[in-house]
Amino acid sequence: MSVGEVAGRLGVSASTVRMWGRRYGLTASDRSTGGHRRFSDEDFARLLRMQELVTAGTDPAVAAAGVLSPGAAAKPSGGRGGPGGAVLAVPGADPRVRGLARAAGRLQEGAVTAAVVDSLAEHGVLPTWNDLVLPVLVAAGEHWHGSGAGIEIEHLLTQAVVTAFTSHTLNGFEVAQKASVVVACGPGEDHVLTLHALRAALSERGIAVRFLGARTPLVALSSTVRLTRAPAVFIWATMPARLNSADLATLRGARRGLTVAVGGPGWSGLATAPATRCESLEEAAAVLEASWRR
Numbered sequence: 001m002s003v004g005e006v007a008g009r010l011g012v013s014a015s016t017v018r019m020w021g022r023r024y025g026l027t028a029s030d031r032s033t034g035g036h037r038r039f040s041d042e043d044f045a046r047l048l049r050m051q052e053l054v055t056a057g058t059d060p061a062v063a064a065a066g067v068l069s070p071g072a073a074a075k076p077s078g079g080r081g082g083p084g085g086a087v088l089a090v091p092g093a094d095p096r097v098r099g100l101a102r103a104a105g106r107l108q109e110g111a112v113t114a115a116v117v118d119s120l121a122e123h124g125v126l127p128t129w130n131d132l133v134l135p136v137l138v139a140a141g142e143h144w145h146g147s148g149a150g151i152e153i154e155h156l157l158t159q160a161v162v163t164a165f166t167s168h169t170l171n172g173f174e175v176a177q178k179a180s181v182v183v184a185c186g187p188g189e190d191h192v193l194t195l196h197a198l199r200a201a202l203s204e205r206g207i208a209v210r211f212l213g214a215r216t217p218l219v220a221l222s223s224t225v226r227l228t229r230a231p232a233v234f235i236w237a238t239m240p241a242r243l244n245s246a247d248l249a250t251l252r253g254a255r256r257g258l259t260v261a262v263g264g265p266g267w268s269g270l271a272t273a274p275a276t277r278c279e280s281l282e283e284a285a286a287v288l289e290a291s292w293r294r
Contacts, residue, residue: 024064116164232291237266
C-alpha cells in the first residue's frame with residue numbers, strides 16, 4: 001500500500017503517517033521499483049495498533065515503543081482522557097496545544113475559550129490560528145474520522161473558538177469609518193470558522209468587515225457590494241465551490257474596481273479568474289487590506 005492508501009484506511013492525513021515514520025520508526029518495510037514507500041499488511045497492522053493506543057490515551061512515544069517491541073506493555077495513560085473525555089493526539093505539540101486539546105477532549109468549553117482568548121491577547125490572531133487552534137482542529141477531525149466518535153468535541157471546539165475570536169474582534173480595536181470589506185461562505189457552504197479568524201485578523205488592522213456567514217447566494221453578495229460600496233469581497237469554500245468563473249465575473253461587475261478573492265480547499269481544481277485565489281489566511285488578509293486601503 002502507498003502512504004495515501006494507508007492514510008485513507010486509517011482515516012488520518014498522509015502527513016500523520018509520514019510523521020509517525022520519521023519520529024517513531026513506524027515506516028514502510030518496502031519500496032516500489034520507482035523508489036516510493038510501500039506498506040505491507042504487517043506495517044499497516046502496526047500503524048493501526050499505534051492509532052488505537054494513541055486514541056486510548058497512550059503517549060505516542062510509549063505507544064510506538066510498545067508496537068515495535070510487542071513484549072513491552074503499552075498501556076493507556078489515563079484511559080480516554082479521564083472522566084468524561086477523549087484524548088486528542090497532538091504528537092510533538094507544545095504545552096499550550098496539548099492543554100487546549102485536553103480541554104476540548106473533556107468538553108470544557110470555558111477552558112477552551114479562555115485558552116484561545118489568552119493567546120489572542122498575547123500573540124494576536126494569525127499566530128493563534130496557525131499555532132494553537134489549527135493543530136487541535138486537525139486532531140479533533142482525525143479523532144472523529146479514525147474512531148467514528150467525538151463529533152461533539154469538534155462542535156464544542158468550534159463554538160468556543162468562534163466565541164473567542166468574536167470577543168477579540170469586538171474588544172479594543174479602533175475600526176476606521178470607511179467602506180467595509182465583505183467576507184462570506186459561498187452557496188451551500190456551512191464552514192464559517194475560518195471567516196471568524198479572518199474577520200478578527202482584519203479588525204486587528206483597523207479594517208471594517210461585513211460578515212455574511214454561511215450559504216450566501218451570489219445575488220446577496222452582489223447586492224451587498226452595491227449597497228455598501230465595498231472595495232473587496234472574500235468567498236470561502238471548504239466543500240466543492242458552487243460558483244464558477246462566470247459567477248465571479250458577474251460579482252466583480254457589481255462595482256467598479258471591486259477585488260474578488262476566494263480561498264479554501266473547495267476551490268481546488270476550479271477556474272477562479274477573475275478572482276484572486278488566496279492560499280492562506282495571511283494572504284487573504286493581505287489582499288483585502290490592500291484593497292481596503294486603496
